[in-house]
Amino acid sequence: MALISSVSIWMIPLIIGIVLLYGTWKRVPTYETFVDGGKEGFQMAVSIIPYLVGMLVSIGVFRASGAMDALIDLIKPFLSAVGIPAEIIPQALIRPLSGNGALGMMTDLFKTKGPDSYIGRLASTLQGATDTTLYIVTVYFGAIGIRKIGDSLKVGFLADFVGIIGAIVVVKLVFG
Amino acid sequence: MINYIWVGMFVIGLVYAAFTGNMEAVNKAIFQYAEEGVTLCLGLIFVLVFWLGIMKIAEVAGLLNKLAGLFKPILKKLFPEVPEDHPAMGYILSNTVANFFGLGNAATPMGIKAMEQLKKLNHDRPEASRSMITLLALNTSSLTLIPTTVIAIRMQYGSENPTEIVGTTLLATTITTIAAVLIDRFFYYRRKRKAAKK
Numbered sequence: 390m391a392l393i394s395s396v397s398i399w400m401i402p403l404i405i406g407i408v409l410l411y412g413t414w415k416r417v418p419t420y421e422t423f424v425d426g427g428k429e430g431f432q433m434a435v436s437i438i439p440y441l442v443g444m445l446v447s448i449g450v451f452r453a454s455g456a457m458d459a460l461i462d463l464i465k466p467f468l469s470a471v472g473i474p475a476e477i478i479p480q481a482l483i484r485p486l487s488g489n490g491a492l493g494m495m496t497d498l499f500k501t502k503g504p505d506s507y508i509g510r511l512a513s514t515l516q517g518a519t520d521t522t523l524y525i526v527t528v529y530f531g532a533i534g535i536r537k538i539g540d541s542l543k544v545g546f547l548a549d550f551v552g553i554i555g556a557i558v559v560v561k562l563v564f565g
Numbered sequence: 566m567i568n569y570i571w572v573g574m575f576v577i578g579l580v581y582a583a584f585t586g587n588m589e590a591v592n593k594a595i596f597q598y599a600e601e602g603v604t605l606c607l608g609l610i611f612v613l614v615f616w617l618g619i620m621k622i623a624e625v626a627g628l629l630n631k632l633a634g635l636f637k638p639i640l641k642k643l644f645p646e647v648p649e650d651h652p653a654m655g656y657i658l659s660n661t662v663a664n665f666f667g668l669g670n671a672a673t674p675m676g677i678k679a680m681e682q683l684k685k686l687n688h689d690r691p692e693a694s695r696s697m698i699t700l701l702a703l704n705t706s707s708l709t710l711i712p713t714t715v716i717a718i719r720m721q722y723g724s725e726n727p728t729e730i731v732g733t734t735l736l737a738t739t740i741t742t743i744a745a746v747l748i749d750r751f752f753y754y755r756r757k758r759k760a761a762k763k
Binding site: 392396398400401404405407408409411412414415417419422423424425426427428429430431433434435437438441442443444445446447448449450451452453454455456459483485486487490492493495496499500503504505509510513514515516517518519520521522523525526528529530532533534535536537538539540541543544545547548549551552555556559560563564 | 567570571574575577578579581582585587590591593594595597598599601602603605606607609610612613614615616617618619620621622623624625626627628673676677680681684691692693697698700701702704705706707709710711712714715718719721722723724725726727728729730731732733734735736737738740741744745748749752756
């Protein structure tokens with residue numbers, strides 16, 4: 390498990406080092422290229438503002454009303470029997486349906502429990518473990534005009550389910 | 566679907582608050598969370614600017630294409646119906662590599678281009694082919710090396726070690742991807758058996 394921790398620490402500096410050296414070797418105008426790419430990053434960050442504001446307010450109302458806690462209390466006995474923390478369920482349920490919704494749920498957990506708490510780490514891992522199946526099916530098949538989607542949604546949602554279980558088990562083993 | 570969930574959380578919250586007398590807290594939450602959304606995105610700018618800048622260098626230097634070569638033998642096995650030198654294979658490779666480096670915005674156009682080519686391979690029929698479902702499965706399980714946005718948000722909330730979840734995410738996403746490939750194969754063979762019976 391120490392290996393996974395060191396992978397986490399070394400990965401990003403290593404990638405940056407390799408990219409910069411390789412770019413220089415291939416005579417890429419590194420700095421100018423960096424600036425070009427950075428502009429895209431800026432636009433990306435700004436363009437998600439409306440999505441996140443919309444989602445966070447909806448989640449905020451749901452939580453502040455007490456409805457979310459009521460839901461969590463309702464399912465807690467069943468889930469704690471199998472060792473799943475109930476707090477993660479709202480995020481897990483929304484993850485395959487809306488990426489920004491899940492991002493909002495994760496943020497809400499950071500806010501209430503802290504990013505370094507067990508739940509915070511689980512929420513972080515869960516966010517990256519799977520992607521938004523519904524969005525991908527809609528966008529990809531919508532763009533090319535596929536009407537009969539066959540087993541697509543079944544495959545996607547089943548994989549999401551395995552991913553959620555996988556994230557819970559991995560986080561328990563590494564940080565538990 | 567997402568519209569119903571979004572409105573649903575609002576309506577259930579408002580009705581629940583009306584009965585439990587939490588309306589004041591709800592009022593506060595509306596403006597507090599809205600502000601939080603904006604602050605959060607502004608706080609993401611530095612990471613996204615930096616990471617996409619570095620990744621642009623990798624792209625221009627041809628590093629991403631080189632890595633695509635590493636993925637090729639595996640992807641050839643996953644897409645047996647796609648000829649090796651068909652343009653679909655090129656787009657599938659770019660899509661996979663972009664996903665791997667957390668470049669979601671670059672991955673989506675590549676994925677759509679790949680789908681267009683796969684549709685041509687399927688004689689332009691308006692139904693999902695085997696290869697399309699496999700590509701979809703790969704995308705929904707999203708093998709990601711660096712979860713950039715998650716790390717940035719962890720920083721925003723004062724994490725002691727924002728990148729400590731890179732390892733667990735990589736492990737979890739690998740499990741999901743393997744599962745997605747196996748599930749995809751299972752459904753493919755099931756379809757084939759059904760067709761054989763008819």
